[in-house]
Amino acid sequence: MKGLESLRGQGKRLTPQRRLVYAALQESPGHATADELCTSISRKVPGFQRTTVYRTLDLLVEQGLARKIQLAHASAYETIQDGNDSHQHLVCDQCGGTFDVSAPQVPMxxxxxxHALSFAVDRVDLVGHGVCAQCAAQP
Ligand SMILES: [Zn+2]
Ligand SMILES: [Zn+2]
Incomplete structure (x- = not known):
């Protein structure tokens, strides 16, 4: 079972703080950086610890509940839902924009x-870095 409840099966505690970070990540459209999540959470819960956000994000990634996408100067996160983890990412190194692209061939x-190493691949995170169309169009 995917979702936050699966933490329990891993012997991890489902603290209110962890629920809050996961919910904020789910609610954010597309991809969110830790800074963006800190901002949206502290609007609801003033004084929420930034380190808790960072630590929870690490935990979610480690437990396969979220993906971390390396941007030029930060990392973005998104939750992993059943069936949506076949997409890959394009990152604009100028504006930091993160774009989903469907690339079902990549994991294959x-x-x-x-296979040559008898290695079992669970997931593939591929990031294409470059310049988005909007940035390219700027003089
Ligand atoms: Zn751009
Ligand atoms: Zn994505």
């Missing part, structure tokens, strides 16, 4: 390459 290619 990696899986084929990994």
């Amino acid at each position: 290619w990696v899986d084929q390459a990994a």
Whole structure:
């Protein structure tokens, strides 16, 4: 079972703080940086610890509940829902924009390459860095 409840099965406590960070991540459209999550959470819960946000995000990634996407100067996060983790990301190094692209072949290619090492691939995070159309259009 995916979702926050699966933490319990891993012997991790489902604290209100962890619920809050997960909910904020789910509610944020697209991808959110830790800073953006801190801002939206502290609007609801003033004084919420930034370190709790960072630590919870690390935990969610470690437990396979969230994906971390490396941007040029920060990291963005998104929750992993059943069936939506086949997409990959394009990151604009100028504006930091993160774009989802459907690339169902990518995990297959990696899986084929990994086969030679008898390596079982669970997930593939591929990030294409470059310049988005909007930034490219700017003089
Ligand atoms: Zn851009
Ligand atoms: Zn995404």
